[in-house]
Amino acid sequence: MSRRNTFCISILCAAVAAAITAAAFHALDEGPPGGPTHSAAEISSEPALNFCELRSPQAPVFPPTFAEPTTTTVDWSAIYARAVPSLVSVTTEVGTGSGFFVSENGHVITNLHVVADGVSIRIRTQEGRVLEAELVARDVGNDLALLKVNPAGLAITVPLFANINEVRVGDPVGALGAPFALPNTLTVGIVSALDRDRGNRPQAWEPLRAMIQTDAALNPGNSGGMLVDGRGRVVGIPTQIESSVRSSSGIGFAVSVETLLRSLPTMLEGRDVERTFLGISIDQSTGRIRIDDVYCNSAADQADVRTGDQLIAINDQSADTADELVDVLASITPGEEITITVQRSWRRLELEATAKAWPTSPLSAGCG
Numbered sequence: 001m002s003r004r005n006t007f008c009i010s011i012l013c014a015a016v017a018a019a020i021t022a023a024a025f026h027a028l029d030e031g032p033p034g035g036p037t038h039s040a041a042e043i044s045s046e047p048a049l050n051f052c053e054l055r056s057p058q059a060p061v062f063p064p065t066f067a068e069p070t071t072t073t074v075d076w077s078a079i080y081a082r083a084v085p086s087l088v089s090v091t092t093e094v095g096t097g098s099g100f101f102v103s104e105n106g107h108v109i110t111n112l113h114v115v116a117d118g119v120s121i122r123i124r125t126q127e128g129r130v131l132e133a134e135l136v137a138r139d140v141g142n143d144l145a146l147l148k149v150n151p152a153g154l155a156i157t158v159p160l161f162a163n164i165n166e167v168r169v170g171d172p173v174g175a176l177g178a179p180f181a182l183p184n185t186l187t188v189g190i191v192s193a194l195d196r197d198r199g200n201r202p203q204a205w206e207p208l209r210a211m212i213q214t215d216a217a218l219n220p221g222n223s224g225g226m227l228v229d230g231r232g233r234v235v236g237i238p239t240q241i242e243s244s245v246r247s248s249s250g251i252g253f254a255v256s257v258e259t260l261l262r263s264l265p266t267m268l269e270g271r272d273v274e275r276t277f278l279g280i281s282i283d284q285s286t287g288r289i290r291i292d293d294v295y296c297n298s299a300a301d302q303a304d305v306r307t308g309d310q311l312i313a314i315n316d317q318s319a320d321t322a323d324e325l326v327d328v329l330a331s332i333t334p335g336e337e338i339t340i341t342v343q344r345s346w347r348r349l350e351l352e353a354t355a356k357a358w359p360t361s362p363l364s365a366g367c368g
Contacts, residue, residue: 074172074230080186082232085157088125089178090133090147090224092118098177098225099123099147100234101158102264106151108133109260110224111239112143123149124183137267141275141358142259143208143239145224146267159226162233164258167191167212175216175238175252177225189216189250191235198240198253209326211253212236218252227254236260274357276332278314278325278340280305281365288320291342294368299338303353307368309342316341 086100090110097114101107108123115121121133133147174188193213214227218241227236236254243249263273279298283290289311294300311319315338319325332338334357341350 074188076174076186076188079174079228079230079232080176083159083174083176083226083228083234084184084186085126085155086159087176087184087226088123089181089183090114091122091124093120094118096178096181096221097223098221098238100226101156102146103268104151104156104158106149106154106156107136107268108147108149109237109264110145110147111237111255112138112140112145114224115145115147121147123147125154126184127155129154136270137272139263139267139273140360141208141273142255142263144237144255144260144263144267144273146264159228160231160233161257161261162229162231162235164235164256167194167229167235169193172230173212173214173216173235174228175214175218175222175225175254176228177218177222177238179217179219179221181221185222187217187248189214192251196253208239208253208255210256210259211239212256214238214252214254215250216252217248217250219248222252234260274334276329276334276336276338276355277358278329279356279363280311280368282311282322282325284322289322289325291368293365295363295365296367297363298367299353299356300340301367303340303351305340305342305351305368306344309344309349311340311342312348313341315339 088099088101088108090097090099090108092115094117095114097110099108099110099114102109115135121135122130123133124130131149133149136146136148138145169191171191172188173191174186176184176186179185191212192215196211196213198208198211212227212235216227218238222238225238226234227238229235234257236256237260238252238254240253241248242251242253266273277298279295279300280291281293281295283292291300291305291307291309291311293307294305311325313319314325314328315332317324317328317331319328332355334355336355338353338355339350340353341348
C-alpha cells in the first residue's frame with residue numbers, strides 16, 4: 001500500500017474516531033435548552049475525503065506560439081565530399097588564395113585582392129592540374145574577380161547556391177579553402193551575424209555591404225573560397241578577417257551569395273561591374289536624408305546639390321531614406337542621365353547630372 005493511501009486512511013479513521021467521541025459527549029451532555037443534538041452519522045468526513053482526492057498539478061503546456069528548440073546534426077564529411085570538387089587553389093607570384101568553378105566553361109570566382117597584384121595567375125584543380133587563368137572581369141566594390149581557364153579535359157563541378165533569405169544567424173556553416181597554402185581545408189562554425197558593412201581593400205573606396213559574419217576559422221588563403229551551409233550549398237565567399245595578427249580570431253566576413261549572383265551575369269559577359277556613386281554624405285538624425293556634405297567632381301557636385309538640401313528622389317523614385325537611396329542607385333548604370341530632386345528651404349528643385357561610378361580613390365569633400 002502506498003504512503004499516500006496509508007496517510008488518507010489514517011486521516012479518515014481519525015475523523016471517524018472524532019465523530020464517535022463527539023457523539024458520546026453529546027449523549028452525556030443535556031446541552032442548552034432547546035438546543036440541537038447531533039448524531040455520529042450527521043458528522044461528515046468530507047474534508048478528509050477531499051484532501052485524499054487531491055492530485056498533483058499537470059505539467060505546464062507551452063502556448064502554440066512557443067517553438068520547441070530543435071537541433072540537427074550536420075554530416076560535415078558528406079558536405080565536404082559534395083562541395084570540394086568545385087574548389088580550386090589560386091596562386092600568383094605574390095600570394096595564394098582560393099576559388100571555385102561557377103560555370104562548366106571554365107569560369108572561376110575568387111576575391112579580387114587575391115589576384116589584383118599578380119601578373120600571372122594559376123589555378124590548381126582537384127585533379128591536381130595546374131592551369132594558366134585569365135582575368136575576365138572585376139567587381140571592385142564587392143572584391144570579386146572572375147577568372148577563366150581552358151575547360152578541355154576538365155571534370156568541372158559547379159556547386160549549388162543557397163537563397164540568402166533562408167540564411168539565419170546561428171545556422172551551421174563551413175569554410176572550404178587553402179589557408180596558409182594548405183589546400184582542401186574545412187573549418188566549421190555558425191553564421192554570427194548578417195548584413196555587416198565593411199571597409200574594402202586599400203585600392204577601393206566603395207565599402208563592402210551585406211557581408212555575412214562567421215566564427216568559422218578563416219586565415220590568409222581562405223579568401224575567394226566557399227562558405228557553405230549544412231546542405232553543401234554556397235552561402236558566401238570568405239573575404240576578410242578581423243584580427244590584429246592576420247589569423248583567425250573567430251570573426252570573419254564573407255561576401256554573400258546574393259551579392260555574387262547579382263554581379264555574376266555581368267561578369268560572365270566579360271564586363272566589369274560598376275555601381276553609381278552619388279557623391280554625398282548624409283545626416284539621418286531626423287529620419288530623412290539631409291545632405292551633410294558634397295564630394296567634389298561627383299554627380300551631386302555637377303548637379304549643384306548643396307549642404308542642407310533634403311534629398312527627395314532620384315529619377316522620380318523615392319530616395320529619402322538610406323535603404324531607398326541604395327536601392328535606387330543600384331538600378332542606375334554609370335553614364336546615365338539622372339534627375340536629383342531635393343527640397344531647399346521652401347523650394348523643391350530638380351537637378352540634372354550624369355551618373356558616375358564609385359571612384360578608385362577618395363574624393364575631396366567640401367564642394368556643397
